[in-house]
Amino acid sequence: MAQLLNxxxxxxxxxxxxxxxxxxxxxxxxxxxxxxxxxxLNLTLSTDEGQSFGPPDTLTETSFDGPSxxxxxxxxxxxxxxxxxxxxxxxxxxxxxxxx
Numbered sequence: 001m002a003q004l005l006n007x008x009x010x011x012x013x014x015x016x017x018x019x020x021x022x023x024x025x026x027x028x029x030x031x032x033x034x035x036x037x038x039x040x041l042n043l044t045l046s047t048d049e050g051q052s053f054g055p056p057d058t059l060t061e062t063s064f065d066g067p068s069x070x071x072x073x074x075x076x077x078x079x080x081x082x083x084x085x086x087x088x089x090x091x092x093x094x095x096x097x098x099x100x
Contacts, residue, residue: 008050010044014033015064016066018031020069028050028053030046031069033063040060041063042058067079
């Protein structure tokens, strides 16, 4: 039977399921839809293989369900459902992914 190792519990609350993706340097990006009235998307980064996460960044984008993440070569992609549309956003914020 599989076990969870080094479980980290964050103080954040989410609508739907959160999403997580890692890059080749084991930097992890965690995304979730917040429980605020507008359901803004939130991102946080871990640079120590998930042992801890930085403060969350709240995006202007909103969603009625949990987001999805995929790893690109240099940047991650964020998928979300907004106002009955499916959107795919290339996250080009270098500080989010550790890309200079």
